[in-house]
Amino acid sequence: xxxxxxxxxxxxxxxxxxxxxxxxxxxxxxxxxxxxxxxxxxxxxxxxxxxxxxxxxxxxxxxxxxxxxxxxxxxxxxxxxxxxxxxxxxxxxxxxxxxxxxxxxxxxxxxxxxxxxxxxxxxxxxxxxxxxxxxxxxxxxxxxxxxxxxxxxxxxxxxxxxxxxxxxxxxxxxxxxxxxxxxxxxxxxxxxxxxxxxxxxxxxxxxxxxxxxxxxxxxxxxxxxxxxxxxxxxxxxxxxxxxxxxxxxxxxxxxxxxxxxxxxxxxxxxxxxxxxxxxxxxxxxx
Amino acid sequence: xxxxxxxxxxxxxxxxxxxxxxxxxxxxxxxxxxxxxxxxxxxxxxxxxxxxxxxxxxxxxxxxxxxxxxxxxxxxxxxxxxxxxxxxxxxxxxxxxxxxxxxxxxxxxxxxxxxxxxxxxxxxxxxxxxxxxxxxxxxxxxxxxxxxxxxxxxxxxxxxxxxxxxxxxxxxxxxxxxxxxxxxxxxxxxxxxxxxxxxxxxxxxxxxxxxxxxxxxxxxxxxxxxxxxxxxxxxxxxxxxxxxxxxxxxxxxxxxxxxxxxxxxxxxxxxxxxxxxxxxxxxxxx
Numbered sequence: 001x002x003x004x005x006x007x008x009x010x011x012x013x014x015x016x017x018x019x020x021x022x023x024x025x026x027x028x029x030x031x032x033x034x035x036x037x038x039x040x041x042x043x044x045x046x047x048x049x050x051x052x053x054x055x056x057x058x059x060x061x062x063x064x065x066x067x068x069x070x071x072x073x074x075x076x077x078x079x080x081x082x083x084x085x086x087x088x089x090x091x092x093x094x095x096x097x098x099x100x101x102x103x104x105x106x107x108x109x110x111x112x113x114x115x116x117x118x119x120x121x122x123x124x125x126x127x128x129x130x131x132x133x134x135x136x137x138x139x140x141x142x143x144x145x146x147x148x149x150x151x152x153x154x155x156x157x158x159x160x161x162x163x164x165x166x167x168x169x170x171x172x173x174x175x176x177x178x179x180x181x182x183x184x185x186x187x188x189x190x191x192x193x194x195x196x197x198x199x200x201x202x203x204x205x206x207x208x209x210x211x212x213x214x215x216x217x218x219x220x221x222x223x224x225x226x227x228x229x230x231x232x233x234x235x236x237x238x239x240x241x242x243x244x245x246x247x248x249x250x251x252x253x254x255x256x257x258x259x260x261x262x263x264x265x266x267x268x269x270x271x272x273x274x275x276x277x278x279x280x281x282x283x284x285x286x
Numbered sequence: 287x288x289x290x291x292x293x294x295x296x297x298x299x300x301x302x303x304x305x306x307x308x309x310x311x312x313x314x315x316x317x318x319x320x321x322x323x324x325x326x327x328x329x330x331x332x333x334x335x336x337x338x339x340x341x342x343x344x345x346x347x348x349x350x351x352x353x354x355x356x357x358x359x360x361x362x363x364x365x366x367x368x369x370x371x372x373x374x375x376x377x378x379x380x381x382x383x384x385x386x387x388x389x390x391x392x393x394x395x396x397x398x399x400x401x402x403x404x405x406x407x408x409x410x411x412x413x414x415x416x417x418x419x420x421x422x423x424x425x426x427x428x429x430x431x432x433x434x435x436x437x438x439x440x441x442x443x444x445x446x447x448x449x450x451x452x453x454x455x456x457x458x459x460x461x462x463x464x465x466x467x468x469x470x471x472x473x474x475x476x477x478x479x480x481x482x483x484x485x486x487x488x489x490x491x492x493x494x495x496x497x498x499x500x501x502x503x504x505x506x507x508x509x510x511x512x513x514x515x516x517x518x519x520x521x522x523x524x525x526x527x528x529x530x531x532x533x534x535x536x537x538x539x540x541x542x543x544x545x546x547x548x549x550x551x552x553x554x555x556x557x558x559x560x561x562x563x564x565x566x567x568x569x570x571x572x
Contacts, residue, residue, distance in 0.1 A: 012505075016428075019427075019428050020429050021427075021429050021433040021434045021436075022315055022428075022429035022433050022437045022440065023371055024433070024436060024440055025428055025433055025436035026428065029428065068469050072394075075395060076390055076391075077490035079384030079386075079387075079390065081385070081387045081390060082387050082390065098435050099367070100365075100367030101365075101367045101368050101439050102436060104365065104367065104368065104390065105362075105432050105436050105439075106363055107394070108393070108394075108427075108432050109356075109360065109396065109428040109432045110431075111394065111398065112397065112423050112426055112427035112428070112432065113423065114428075114429065115401055115419055115423055116420060116423040116424075119416055119419060119420050125412070126411070126413040126415075126416050127412040129412075129416055130405055130412050130415055130416065133355070133401055133405060133419065134405050135401065137398055137401055137402045140398055140401075141305075141307075141394075141395050141398035141399050141402075142302075142305050142307035142311055142312065142315065142395040142398070142399065143305055143306050143307050146311070146391050146394050146395045146398065147307040147308050147311055147395075149391055150307075150308045150310060150311035150391050151308045153387050153391075154308065154310055183311060183317075221379070221545060247300075279463060
């Protein structure tokens with residue numbers, strides 16, 4: 001895990017540093033890109049390739065692309081007009097450092113550049129690159145993450161049903177996590193049924209990831225999760241524990257993890273690393 | 287011109303209407319996409335294909351992609367943290383109608399979806415689609431339009447040199463106009479030297495377009511240009527007339543138009559429609 005994180009963090013800034021663009025904009029883009037985090041999405045690209053017995057390194061540009069998308073979404077989500085967050089991973093948010101205008105543009109720039117990162121992939125046919133771009137559009141755009149964020153904003157003042165809550169997290173969180181796994185499968189030359197199983201697996205761990213997030217907001221500590229605990233309750237946000245009780249949420253988390261592992265078991269491949277990641281998502285403390 | 291504009295305005299909303307996404311987000315995206323305008327960028331895609339003797343219709347998805355990018359940039363540029371505009375083409379700006387959060391997401395969504403529009407092109411090889419996407423990233427991202435907007439924000443409080451002003455407009459305006467022409471050339475299967483001539487032509491009409499904009503801000507009427515005149519002077523913005531005098535700006539406009547026409551003359555093709563567009567840009571009243 002650590003060595004993969006290091007490899008990713010070495011590659012990631014190169015996609016921006018080498019651009020012929022105004023220095024302040026590049027700085028704002030790099031600030032958030034280099035701000036750390038779990039790097040879960042890029043690691044999932046590599047883990048998926050690993051599971052199919054392929055060289056992880058060939059997926060690095062796709063891994064960087066998905067992290068650029070994730071970073072853009074954090075910058076825009078933190079804006080005053082969205083979640084209005086001053087801190088992210090213990091550091092001032094992008095707009096706190098560079099101002100809102102540059103933060104908007106840094107997000108726009110990262111989103112745009114992510115597609116170039118996909119194009120820069122080697123060892124893959126043009127038609128497959130187009131498929132990856134299409135998957136990325138679907139996962140990140142109005143039908144995916146941006147749609148999930150819109151639904152989340154829309155639902156903020158309301159008491160959501162479980163179905164509405166699932167819609168939000170499936171789109172806001174699970175679709176991009178799923179892209180990572182699907183991208184690895186496509187890069188590995190997997191067949192359609194394997195790709196669809198990876199999508200299924202991704203959706204289960206995506207929802208599990210979010211349930212764990214909700215539980216940590218109640219049971220975590222500021223030190224460990226790097227942001228105030230109890231903020232969901234304070235903001236009267238609908239969460240899995242608020243709808244299902246904390247034990248109900250725990251059961252649902254366990255059930256998604258079990259389903260994820262079942263899907264994994266159906267795939268005829270080496271899945272130790274993906275299994276470890278699944279446990280990590282279920283049990284993570286931050 | 288009018289029939290092309292109508293064709294474009296019929297196609298454009300389909301890229302959004304058919305998305306499986308939250309209704310308010312789709313509405314916000316469609317509001318700005320359907321808000322009219324000259325549709326110059328998509329028309330240039332068609333005009334470029336026409337010049338190479340090709341069926342204009344094959345370029346429609348690329349034409350819609352560039353208009354989606356242009357529309358996203360208007361939504362984000364109008365935000366309070368950027369140019370803080372309440373009106374665009376006589377209508378309330380996106381964030382005035384839908385709020386800032388949805389406006390940010392509508393822009394993000396249009397930007398993301400534009401790449402899918404390129405992918406939906408028919409009659410073109412996957413490698414050529416990737417080239418178009420790469421050109422679009424370059425024209426729209428940190429090395430293009432977003433970079434130009436960042437430089438523009440950065441330069442707002444300063445007296446710019448002519449070189450700095452050219453940098454801003456080359457990136458903020460000319461690169462996307464140029465993309466349209468280059469896209470038409472690529473779709474037409476033009477050779478590299480023809481593509482580069484189109485790029486050269488695009489840069490000249492792009493700068494000419496901006497100089498005309500600056501002149502209209504002084505000599506235009508509110509009725510014709512649909513926004514207050516004299517706003518550049520009021521905001522103490524550096525413009526071509528402020529640096530070169532109004533006659534100097536007129537000379538520079540004429541010189542870019544002449545150069546554009548020279549480049550056009552070097553291309554062995556039917557260029558009546560592109561010539562008409564060049565004159566239109568030089569003489570436009572709105």
